[in-house]
Amino acid sequence: MANSKFEYVKQFEQPDQLLPNTWVVVRIDGRGFTKFSTKYGFEKPNDKRALDLMNAAARAVMSELPDITIAYGVSDEYSFVFQKSCTLFERRASKLVSTIVSTFTAYYVHLWTSYFTDIPLSPPLPSFDGRAVCYPSIQNLRDYMSWRQVDCHINNLYNTTFWALIQLGGMDATEAEQSLKGTFSADKNEILFSKFHINYNNEPEIFKKGSVIFRDYELVEPGTHNVVEEVEKMAEPIQQSKSQAEKDKKKRAKAPIVIEHLDIIKDDFWDRRPWLLSNKPGQIPKET
Numbered sequence: 047m048a049n050s051k052f053e054y055v056k057q058f059e060q061p062d063q064l065l066p067n068t069w070v071v072v073r074i075d076g077r078g079f080t081k082f083s084t085k086y087g088f089e090k091p092n093d094k095r096a097l098d099l100m101n102a103a104a105r106a107v108m109s110e111l112p113d114i115t116i117a118y119g120v121s122d123e124y125s126f127v128f129q130k131s132c133t134l135f136e137r138r139a140s141k142l143v144s145t146i147v148s149t150f151t152a153y154y155v156h157l158w159t160s161y162f163t164d165i166p167l168s169p170p171l172p173s174f175d176g177r178a179v180c181y182p183s184i185q186n187l188r189d190y191m192s193w194r195q196v197d198c199h200i201n202n203l204y205n206t207t208f209w210a211l212i213q214l215g216g217m218d219a220t221e222a223e224q225s226l227k228g229t230f231s232a233d234k235n236e237i238l239f240s241k242f243h244i245n246y247n248n249e250p251e252i253f254k255k256g257s258v259i260f261r262d263y264e265l266v267e268p269g270t271h272n273v274v275e276e277v278e279k280m281a282e283p284i285q286q287s288k289s290q291a292e293k294d295k296k297k298r299a300k301a302p303i304v305i306e307h308l309d310i311i312k313d314d315f316w317d318r319r320p321w322l323l324s325n326k327p328g329q330i331p332k333e334t
Contacts, residue, residue: 064137068180069130069187072146076122077173083122086165090213091205092253099161100124101257101305103153108259110149112298116322118191118310120198120256124150127187129325139178147176184323192311198256200231203246206253207234214242251307258308260319261301263328268317297327 064070076082088096097119104124108114113132118125126146128134134142151174158167181187204226211222226234238244246254308315321328 062139064139064142064178065180065182066137067130068182070128070132070137070142070178070180071125071187071190072128072143072176072178073123073125074147074150074174074176077175078170079122079172082170082172086162091202091209092250094250094252095161097121097252097257099154099157101259102157102160103150104257104259105303105305106153106157107146107149108261108303111145112295115260115325116191117259118194118256119259120194121201123194125191125194127191131325143176143178147174150174187323188316195256195310199254202249202253203231203234206244206246206249207237210238210242210244255307255309258306258310259303260306260322261298261327262304262331263301263319263321264331265318266320266328268314294327297330300330301327302331 083093083096100119100122104117104119104126107126108117111126111134113128113134114126115129116127118127128142151172154172154174155167158172179190181190207226208222211217211225212219215222217225225237229237235246238246310316316322319328
């Protein structure tokens with residue numbers, strides 16, 4: 047590239063490298079989605095079409111970026127977890143975040159008509175923002191994922207009760223908010239059951255647990271892999287040969303990407319899927 051007197055402006059660019067040997071989580075959120083959901087008449091407290099659209103866009107992102115090992119979504123947010131050994135874009139925060147945000151937004155707009163067949167998009171169009179956070183240990187990463195799922199449950203129980211008071215109980219928003227002020231989970235469950243005969247336990251799992259997306263390999267028996275000990279004791283990721291890296295890439299490409307609504311707080315989910323933390327692909331499920 048030719049030098050010029052204007053090239054000095056490059057000095058204003060600041061490094062934004064993410065910490066090496068950590069799990070990187072890129073979390074995106076819808077911008078102004080309260081107004082957006084009102085504009086397009088999203089059902090309250092949950093719109094299955096909107097959640098399915100979010101999941102479809104997130105699944106498309108995972109298909110394009112094999113370095114993503116797992117993603118978790120609820121409402122208008124999604125968290126994408128990159129492998130600990132990921133070197134994508136040399137782990138630069140700005141490039142990683144901008145790639146996830148732009149790819150997700152593009153697929154969200156592209157897939158809109160598949161889920162909202164009779165409501166065309168119009169400006170202002172949907173958009174998302176994002177941030178990247180490094181988590182150095184498996185416990186940190188799992189606690190982050192647990193936090194998001196607990197948050198999903200707390201918010202959904204509140205919203206389910208709030209909208210039941212409005213839609214079935216005839217209250218306005220202010221009255222419903224006052225009725226729920228200072229209540230605990232047990233109180234909200236009691237309100238739903240005693241006043242509206244709604245058993246919260248019977249609500250769809252997607253509403254209560256959110257959505258988990260990952261590459262699906264054969265499950266293993268709990269206790270046969272001590273992934274935590276193996277991963278945590280490594281000072282730095284093992285450098286793979288080009289041939290092994292290419293084999294792993296092909297295995298990831300062949301693995302089906304599934305969308306589930308599971309408990310990711312308990313150990314069983316992680317123990318049976320050691321590939322989520324080991325950075326090593328598992329066994330491709332045998333075709334039946």
